Each structure stands twice: as structure tokens, then as C-alpha cells.
Amino acid sequence: AQSVAQPEDQVNVAEGNPLTVKCTYSVSGNPYLFWYVQYPNRGLQFLLKYITGDNLVKGSYGFEAEFNKSQTSFHLKKPSALVSDSALYFCAVSFLAGGSYIPTFGRGTSLIVHP
Amino acid sequence: NAGVTQTPKFQVLKTGQSMTLQCAQDMNHEYMSWYRQDPGMGLRLIHYSVGAGITDQGEVPNGYNVSRSTTEDFPLRLLSAAPSQTSVYFCASSYRDWVRGNSPLHFGNGTRLTVT
Numbered sequence: 597a598q599s600v601a602q603p604e605d606q607v608n609v610a611e612g613n614p615l616t617v618k619c620t621y622s623v624s625g626n627p628y629l630f631w632y633v634q635y636p637n638r639g640l641q642f643l644l645k646y647i648t649g650d651n652l653v654k655g656s657y658g659f660e661a662e663f664n665k666s667q668t669s670f671h672l673k674k675p676s677a678l679v680s681d682s683a684l685y686f687c688a689v690s691f692l693a694g695g696s697y698i699p700t701f702g703r704g705t706s707l708i709v710h711p
Numbered sequence: 712n713a714g715v716t717q718t719p720k721f722q723v724l725k726t727g728q729s730m731t732l733q734c735a736q737d738m739n740h741e742y743m744s745w746y747r748q749d750p751g752m753g754l755r756l757i758h759y760s761v762g763a764g765i766t767d768q769g770e771v772p773n774g775y776n777v778s779r780s781t782t783e784d785f786p787l788r789l790l791s792a793a794p795s796q797t798s799v800y801f802c803a804s805s806y807r808d809w810v811r812g813n814s815p816l817h818f819g820n821g822t823r824l825t826v827t
Contacts, residue, residue, distance in 0.1 A: 605751075630815060639715070639801055639818030640754075647813055686753065698769070699816065701746075703753035 598623045598691035602702035609677045610710050617672040617705045619687030628697065629670040630688040631661055634704070640686060646670060657681070677709045713737050717802050717819035724792040724826045732787040732822050734802030740817070741807040743785040744769070745777065747798040748821075754801065760785055761807070792826045799823050 600621045609615045621627055628647055632640040644655025651663045661672045672685060684704045690697040718733045736743065744759035756769030760779040774796060776788040785804075789796060803816040 628813070632816075632818075637820070639803075639820045640816070641818070642815035645813075645815060698756065698759070700756070700770075701754040703751060 598689065598700060600687050600689045600700055600702045602685075602687055602705045604705050605703075606706045606708065608708050608710065611679050612676050615674050615677040615681070615707065615709070617685050617687075617707060619670045619672065619702060621668050621670060621687075621689045623689050623691045625691075627668075627670075628690040629661075629663065630690070630699070631655065631659070631670075631672050632686045632688060632701075633657075634684040634686065636683075643672070643685075677707075679709050679711055682707055682709045715802055715804055715817050715819035717800075717822050719822060720820070722822060722824050724789075724824065726792060726794060726826060728792050730789050730792065732789075732800055732802075732824075734785045734787065734819060735783050736785075736802075736804040736817070737783065738804065738806075738817065739782060740804035741782065742814075743779065743802065743804045744816070745775070745785070745787045746801045746803060747771065747796075748801060749798050757787065757800075789824075794826045797824060797826045 630645045631643040634640045644653050646653045646663045654660045659674050686704045687702040688699045690699045715736045741762045745757040746754040748754050755771045757775050758777040760766045763782050766777050800822045802819045805814040805816050
């Protein structure tokens with residue numbers, strides 16, 4: 597079965613410190629992996645994606661993610677956190693079902709950046 | 712460019728009532744979908760469509776109907792509302808490349824539905 601897991605409900609980090617939001621996946625074949633961010637009372641916004649190629653993917657707002665095939669992980673990272681990065685982050689993986697690629701989302705991780 | 716527009720933003724229903732959540736996109740996206748978001752559950756796919764006239768069920772389709780008569784619109788119908796359908800509903804769309812896993816989803820701002 598295809599699945600994606602975000603093992604942490606909440607991540608706390610001080611402003612200026614590096615942050616990591618974890619994501620692991622289980623999918624047959626090559627995975628297509630995405631990160632989205634959700635600010636309060638808004639829909640999700642696309643941050644970055646991994647399709648093929650370099651294992652380190654750079655995205656919006658200074659975020660990057662590292663794809664690790666052996667560990668089936670796609671962790672979101674940022675070298676220096678900002679208070680404005682506080683939001684809900686979702687990892688998603690798409691898998692082939694009935695001829696179409698269907699996205700499935702993790703449960704989300706609440707990132708809180710303290711001043 | 713409005714992107715994905717959902718209406719209404721808020722709705723309160725009584726058990727047994729029916730209603731339609733509207734979703735429209737102006738990006739000529741072939742793929743459209745509906746999700747519900749519940750605390751601790753993430754986003755769960757209700758129904759999706761890969762083009763006009765084509766719809767399919769997602770993870771939690773019971774109690775919901777959809778149709779896709781045009782590329783732009785993808786309404787979600789609640790036939791007989793139940794308290795378990797209290798949730799935040801998101802519509803999302805993307806280019807057809809999504810079916811090959813390449814294209815990210817564009818989301819509306821959501822409809823917050825309460826069923827009493």
C-alpha cells in the first residue's frame with residue numbers, strides 16, 4: 597500500500613536555528629514527492645517537489661528537501677528559521693492507481709518558530 | 712488570475728439537509744479534486760476528475776457526489792448532511808501532467824462546514 601508518514605505532530609525551533617520536518621514514504625516504483633505549506637485559514641501552497649535527478653531539491657522561501665532512497669525519506673529543511681515560517685507543513689507522495697497518479701498526504705506537522 | 716475559487720467560505724447545515732460546495736478554476740486545469748481536512752487526519756481525498764465528464768472516487772467518497780460538466784467547475788454535493796461531515800473542504804486542481812506525477816496542486820482557500 598502507498599503511504600506517507602510525518603512522524604512529528606509538532607516541531608519547535610528558535611528563530612535563526614536550522615529546522616527539519618521529517619517525512620517518510622512507502623510507494624511502489626519511483627516516487628513523486630512534494631511539500632506543501634498551509635497558513636491559517638488558507639489552502640495549501642506548493643513549496644517544492646522531487647521527480648528525478650539531484651537528491652537535494654530547492655524550493656520557495658529558502659526551503660529545501662533531501663531525498664534519500666535507501667531510507668525512503670524526504671525531509672524538509674531550512675538553514676535559518678524565521679518566525680514567519682510558522683505554519684502547517686504537509687508531505688505528499690503520488691502513486692499510480694487506475695492509470696492516474698493520485699496524491700496522498702501525510703497528516704501534517706505544525707512548525708512553531710519561537711522569537 | 713483568480714486561481715481556484717471556492718464558495719461559500721462558511722456554511723452551517725442541519726442534519727439531513729443537502730447542499731453544494733462550489734469550486735471553479737480559471738487555469739484550464741484538467742485535473743480537479745476535493746479533499747477534507749480534519750484535525751490529526753491530514754487531507755483525505757473525496758473525489759477527483761481527470762477531465763470533463765470523468766470522475767472517480769477517492770479515499771472517503773461516501774455521502775458525497777460530484778460531476779464535471781465543464782473544465783472550469785467541479786461542484787461537490789452533500790446529499791444528506793451528517794455531523795461526521797463537519798470538516799474543512801478544499802478543492803485543488805492541476806495540469807494534466809499531474810497524472811504523470813509532475814504538476815503540483817493549486818488549492819482553494821477552503822469551505823468550513825458545520826453540521827449540527
